[in-house]
Amino acid sequence: xxxxxxxxxxxxxxxxxxxxxxxxxxxxxxxxxxxxxxxxxxxxxxxxxxxxxxxxxxxxxxxxxxxxxxxxxxxxxxxxxxxxxxxxxxxxxxxxxxxxxxxxxxxxxxxxxxxxxxxxxxx
Amino acid sequence: xxxxxxxxxxxxxxxxxxxxxxxxxxxxxxxxxxxxxxxxxxxxxxxxxxxxxxxxxxxxxxxxxxxxxxxxxxxxxxxxxxxxxxxxxxxxxxxxxxxxxxxxxxxxxxxxxxxxxxxxxxxxxxxxxxxxxxxxxxxxxxxxxxxxxxxxxxxxxxxxxxxxxxxxxxxxxxxxxxxxxxxxxxxxxxxxxxxxx
Numbered sequence: 132x133x134x135x136x137x138x139x140x141x142x143x144x145x146x147x148x149x150x151x152x153x154x155x156x157x158x159x160x161x162x163x164x165x166x167x168x169x170x171x172x173x174x175x176x177x178x179x180x181x182x183x184x185x186x187x188x189x190x191x192x193x194x195x196x197x198x199x200x201x202x203x204x205x206x207x208x209x210x211x212x213x214x215x216x217x218x219x220x221x222x223x224x225x226x227x228x229x230x231x232x233x234x235x236x237x238x239x240x241x242x243x244x245x246x247x248x249x250x251x252x253x254x
Numbered sequence: 255x256x257x258x259x260x261x262x263x264x265x266x267x268x269x270x271x272x273x274x275x276x277x278x279x280x281x282x283x284x285x286x287x288x289x290x291x292x293x294x295x296x297x298x299x300x301x302x303x304x305x306x307x308x309x310x311x312x313x314x315x316x317x318x319x320x321x322x323x324x325x326x327x328x329x330x331x332x333x334x335x336x337x338x339x340x341x342x343x344x345x346x347x348x349x350x351x352x353x354x355x356x357x358x359x360x361x362x363x364x365x366x367x368x369x370x371x372x373x374x375x376x377x378x379x380x381x382x383x384x385x386x387x388x389x390x391x392x393x394x395x396x397x398x399x400x401x402x403x404x405x406x407x408x409x410x411x412x413x414x415x416x417x418x419x420x421x422x423x424x425x426x427x428x429x430x431x432x433x434x435x436x437x438x439x440x441x442x443x444x445x446x447x448x449x450x451x
Contacts, residue, residue, distance in 0.1 A: 200441060
């Protein structure tokens with residue numbers, strides 16, 4: 132399991148998290164002014180690709196979990212990849228949660244922890 | 255490089271100058287035992303007795319995250335939550351809603367947990383005994399869908415981006431009321447979460 136990302140730009144160029152020499156590019160090196168797509172790989176296997184529309188800003192984080200009561204427990208994590216866009220006064224987000232086993236969940240804004248699905252009640 | 259953190263808690267010493275900083279990795283599960291003694295030993299000595307009336311308190315635990323391997327860019331957005339199940343009737347795990355200062359250069363937010371307490375009987379209630387904590391809530395009110403925002407970070411720029419940097423203190427204390435039942439309680443699951451880029 133070796134997650135890494137690739138930024139794909141509107142001018143046809145791209146930026147890999149690791150270049151051919153194994154040197155690392157940081158999140159801050161991503162040129163957001165021409166970012167068209169963002170992909171997550173496990174080694175060289177594509178797991179997820181996000182396509183950005185004009186006005187959508189990339190969201191990318193690794194969310195980690197530690198249980199202080201049981202330090203021997205394997206640390207959990209997932210990657211959050213999505214976009215944020217403000218339309219008028221409304222802040223809209225769409226976030227995909229890429230888990231270590233490769234499955235992906237999608238949700239909007241949520242407070243934290245695991246994504247919580249919205250429950251709709253009958254009127 | 256993916257960041258690596260350890261969970262530490264500070265004990266003994268004097269206010270603003272803890273005597274011992276313990277990595278819970280060295281203790282094994284359960285790594286935190288709430289008792290009326292300001293030590294790190296996981297044993298049944300100095301429990302919090304069920305009072306005939308009123309409430310007895312454990313000595314508080316001053317806990318923080320410490321960076322062992324630095325992230326590529328930064329770590330922030332630390333949150334804390336529980337599984338929401340609780341220890342049972344009459345027993346509350348309180349969490350301080352202020353996060354006294356702890357960083358790689360300062361432990362000014364530390365206050366000795368045993369001050370005013372009596373081993374084997376009770377500690378002092380957190381908001382009464384710790385000058386930097388004014389409000390508490392039940393930790394079990396905070397779950398994965400509604401976590402507590404904190405502990406905060408008082409390193410430069412309010413982020414962690416180097417080995418040895420830490421979060422501020424998150425402080426926990428068990429309160430035992432007369433309605434509690436005696437005995438060793440089932441281990442609870444607590445969780446720190448943080449975001450990394």
